[in-house]
Amino acid sequence: MMALDLNLLRVFDALMETRSVTRAARQLGLTQPAVSHALARLRRAMDDPLFLRQQSGLQPTARAEEIAGGVRRGLVQFQAALAPTAFEPARADRTFTLAASPYFCHLMVPALVAHVRQVAPGVSLRIVPSGEAVVTLLDHGTADLALGAAMSLPERIVVEPFYEEQMVWIAAPDNPVVTQRLPLAAIDPAARITITPGGPAPLPGFPAGIGATAQADLGDWRTTPTVPSRITVYESQTAVALVARTDLVARVSARIAAPAVARGDVVVLDRVDEEVRIPIALIWHARQRADQGLAWLRATIRAL
Known part of the structure; x- marks a missing residue:
């Protein structure tokens, strides 16, 4: 297998998430031909089609499903390793993905977005449904933080009481x-x-x-x-x-x-x-304990 550069792994991860060359290109800020070219390189390197075109979109092969979790975790760890020790909201250029139900979207997300736009204009927020298993979302790095009812989860998942x-x-x-x-x-x-x-x-x-x-x-x-x-x-x-x-x-x-x-x-x-009474919690992965950006986001939500 030939060596893979980081950009190819980012393309693979985006394709796994979006199941679309067009949406992956938009998410990565690339052209569609650039994503298609990267996918062709990935296929040669892995000696596997990786994604098959279906009417509903790109369908990952068994090999793609097998490596997807490791690729996502590696990208998350790489991003964390390069992240500055101090998080400066006014100068930050980062995207946070928050898993939240309609309850939280109604009560908290509007105030959160308004505050972030004022104090951290370079920060982007992606709000995704919390219906999928929260452990999978956090393990794969699909979400940085989840809002939900407190529950018993594996030790690697932090359940931080909220209210x-x-x-x-x-x-x-x-x-x-x-x-x-x-x-x-x-x-x-x-x-x-x-x-x-x-x-x-x-x-x-x-x-x-x-x-x-x-x-x-x-x-x-x-x-x-x-x-x-x-x-x-x-x-x-x-x-x-x-x-x-x-x-x-x-x-x-x-x-x-x-x-x-x-x-x-x-x-x-x-x-x-x-x-x-239902205990509500901020739920996140233990590997992000040193992530100052996530700490800022959690503190911001608490202060709303």
């Missing part, structure tokens, strides 16, 4: 459960909105019935009731909007409900059968 989110039951102000102060037990289970994630399998480490919804959007914390709800949605903002205009009720995060509560669209029920 606790309280789950609350909400209803419209004219809902009988509010006007007649009915107990929750009196509510038809079919009138309780079920919130389920729209993404892939739950993150590892969650108990059954908690992980999927906490991962996706901190929606209805409990498992599906014995009597199925007639309404199922995949994120909690939709549930809040439905509750405001119907006789339905839902359990959502207090932070997601807060704007609607402030407007008077919904009210928080004070008759609860259990108090549910």
Whole structure:
């Protein structure tokens, strides 16, 4: 096998992530012919097609899948080795990839982006779904940081406590459960909105019935009731909007409900059968303990 230069490995990594020559070229700031030429060199060096053209995009071969993780880890380690000891936000030229669910995208990402544009104009942020297993995202360097419910993960993954989110039951102000102060037990289970994630399998480490919804959007914390709800949605903002205009009720995060509560669209029920709090964490890989840039990003998120 001929020697490979770093640029070829960067092209391979981009193709693995985007599954498209066009998107890889855009991501790397190269022309499409340059990426195609690099792919041809990679194929000769590896004596393998590496990617096969399919209608849905480039499909990696078994050999490509085999080396992808090692290539990504090597690139991440190389970048870390060259990174300056001190991170200066105002002078930094770096891209951070943050894995976040709609819950975090709604509550934190707008403020984060606004702050970064002011204090670190050379820093780019990529927000990706957190539906894929967080360990895989962090092991492969596909994400620098994940926001999610605290969980039990391998020792190489750091779970840094952030805050606790309280789950609350909400209803419209004219809902009988509010006007007649009915107990929750009196509510038809079919009138309780079920919130389920729209993404892939739950993150590892969650108990059954908690992980999927906490991962996706901190929606209805409990498992599906014995009597199925007639309404199922995949994120909690939709549930809040439905509750405001119907006789339905839902359990959502207090932070997601807060704007609607402030407007008077919904009210928080004070008759609860259990108090549910979900610990939220910043999740990142232990190999990045010395990464001053990531430390700055985590501190920035904490200060929002």
